[in-house]
Amino acid sequence: MRKYTAIKIISFFFIIQILPLQIFAQFFDHPSKILDSANLIITYKMSWKQDTNNLEYIRQENMILLVGKKISMFMSYNFYKFNLIGRKAEREGQLDEFLHGTERGNFKTRFTYKIYKNYPAGRITYADKVMPAFLQYDENLNTFKWQLTNLIDTIGDYVAHCAYTDYGGRHWIAWYATDIPLNDGPYKFRGLPGLIIKLYDDQKHYVFDMVSMERSDKAMLIEYMDMGWVQTTRPEFLKAQKNFRLDIINRAKEAGVDNEGQQRAVRSMTKRNNPIEF
Incomplete structure (x- = not known):
């Protein structure tokens, strides 16, 4: 298997994004632990405005929530499929061909995080890569303090009830369906008397x-990849993300990217100035 150093990964994915999926080759070098299994799969379309200077531009990507008996996992659908197919290719001795073939282009994603809601432990675990480290942090499962309202609407086939909460520097509006008695929802959100079927700030x-x-x-399978995660806190994680964005030029230089590539990296990162959490 071809080796990928941290420097190469930076230049491939976070900086110039010429080969946006090769960063994940290293994921297959690490063991995984099966936490639970899911028979219920919920798909959300996430729409977001990544650039506060161009709010007319809206990006979209499908995300999935896998619901097990004790644990749920939320992540990018493309990232999930990439992992499934990549691990199959690895077992068959074809990982290098997969990573450098055309099929990998079907699984582009801007999001590599995984969010685990562990109900018995009362814990939310957020895990993601902030180069050069793999970071994770925990939060209390009951983080969200909801304000229930009397507002009711019909969303698709469901009667939906409205609730509000504040989290991550944003005021959130959730619509949940009591007909689906599932205490879960997109991203980290949960804690309502029904599945959250629509959520927005x-x-x-x-x-x-x-x-x-x-x-x-x-x-x-709901799996936990043993990436040598560094345990941190949510404030420290957000700080690391911010520092990466602010230090993109130096990261590009360290990766050996030429001046033109450095400027492309800056332009790309400048347009991603609106994270979901502050």
């Missing part, structure tokens, strides 16, 4: 719409 910079919910006869 009051400026609609981030919007999650449930587009499907299906039960599978074949269980989908």
Whole structure:
């Protein structure tokens, strides 16, 4: 298997993004632990405005919530599929071909985080890469303090009730369906008497719409990859993310990227100035 150093990964993915999926080759070098299995798969369409200087430009990506008996996992659908197919390719001795073939282009994503809601432990675990480290932090499962309202609407086939909460520097509006008695939702959100089927902040910079919910006869594994995670706190994680964005030129130089590539990196990062959490 071809080796990928941290420097190469930086230049491939975070900086010039010429080969945006090769960063994940290293994921297959680490063991995984099966935490649970899911028969319920919920798909959300996430729409977001990444650039506060160009709010007319809206990006979209599908995210999935895998619901197990004790644990749920939320992540990018493309990232999930990439991991499944990549691990299959690795087992068959074809990982290098997969990473350098055309199929990998079907799984582009801007989001590599995984969010685990561990109900028995009462804990939310957020895990992601902030180069050069793999970082994770925990939060209390009951982080969200909801204000229930009497507002009712029909969303798709469901009667939905409205609730508000403040989190991550944003004021959030959630619509949940009591007909779906599932205490979960997109991203980190949960804690309502029904599944959250629509969620958005009051400026609609981030919007999650449930587009499907299906039960599978074949269980989908909820896995935890042992990436040598560094345990941190949420404030320290957000600080690391901010520092990476601010230090993109130096990161590019360290990666050996030429001046033109450095400027492309700066332009790209400048347009990503609106994270979901502050």
